Amino acid sequence: MKILTTLAERDYFLGLAALLNSVVAQGTHIDKVIVGYREALPDWLPPLQNSQHGKSFSTPSGLQVELVELNGSLHMVHEKPKWFLHVTETLAPDASEYYFFDSDIVVNSRMSFYGEWARQGIALCGDVNFHFHRYHPIRKQWAAIARAQGREVVNELDEYYNSGFLGWTRETKQFIHDWNDAFAMLSPHSGDMNQFRVFDRTAVVLSTNQDSLNLAAMITEQPISPIGPEAMGFIYGLRLMHHPIGPKPWTRNFIPEFFAGRPPREADLIFWQHVNGSELQPVSAGKVQWMEAQLKMLRFGGRFYKSI
Incomplete structure (x- = not known):
């Protein structure tokens, strides 16, 4: 076993x-x-x-x-x-x-x-x-x-x-x-x-x-x-898993943090893509869809926007 x-x-x-x-x-x-x-x-x-x-x-x-x-x-x-x-x-x-x-x-x-x-x-x-x-x-x-x-x-x-x-x-x-x-x-x-x-x-x-x-x-x-x-997933390479350091993906307020210069991490997006799945679905489907769309948009924006 x-x-x-x-x-x-x-x-x-x-x-x-x-x-x-x-x-x-x-x-x-x-x-x-x-x-x-x-x-x-x-x-x-x-x-x-x-x-x-x-x-x-x-x-x-x-x-x-x-x-x-x-x-x-x-x-x-x-x-x-x-x-x-x-x-x-x-x-x-x-x-x-x-x-x-x-x-x-x-x-x-x-x-x-x-x-x-x-x-x-x-x-x-x-x-x-x-x-x-x-x-x-x-x-x-x-x-x-x-x-x-x-x-x-x-x-x-x-x-x-x-x-x-x-x-x-x-x-x-x-x-x-x-x-x-x-x-x-x-x-x-x-x-x-x-x-x-x-x-x-x-x-x-x-x-x-x-x-x-x-x-x-x-x-x-x-x-x-x-x-x-x-x-x-701390550096590029053989990313066997994603382990978010610091604030956890379900606790972050992504839009204010984005404008404070802290865009979403890849680990945040990966979490919201898996929190609902084949085995467990703890979050409403609507919230998951909104979070995924929000994070993809903010991660894209993070390529261009940097706080001073």
Whole structure:
């Protein structure tokens, strides 16, 4: 069994809809989706049934989706390592492949490629701030913290990875334990983990979940298989997915932002093209048509208009 997992709360369920619609449009590959959620479920979901670990529904294509209430009070991003361990060891211990996508991502490429990728090693995507030298003073401090806990650096890395996507297999699931270990090492240096981040990059920890992912990549003995920031659409190249940084596409007020010099991003348009699809339709068809037309017009205008 191949598992896709994600985390969602509040309006991020709109992102979940776009993610699932894009996954099925790209050939599915996976057998089941496990969603860790907090707070109320949206009323536009299909009828729910009780499941072994929570609630579930099936999409029109037959994709099984299980909704499992998240047990944790940290900012959602910092729940990732613990959640992945729960998925791997408790919710789906017999799965052969696991994929995590942030619930604001839209998949642009065939899903079967993700299987080919994860079978080469832990599938990682470069962050927007990709270059992070092995001798960077912050990375050297991470290494010292790890050594103090009895862990040595196995991989000398010059890249920094984004925690919005991860792929692993039954054979490489030890990496999830390594990430949880790294998270425990860095969390005392993080500040308030009810916040996305507290400090800036001059601190030992900028964002615990993502810095600990990168420390895990340094100390793990599992093979890793990274692709650069082009994988998430941060730069041109092999755009396997679109991952919008900053304001999410469903929160932006595009016309005022356009005149303030911030035209819509490609990721904004891609989201509105997938928020309604074959599996889920959380938004009225009229609104989707208007948003698509608006974004195409503003993106065209952005070629000529620049704020001063």
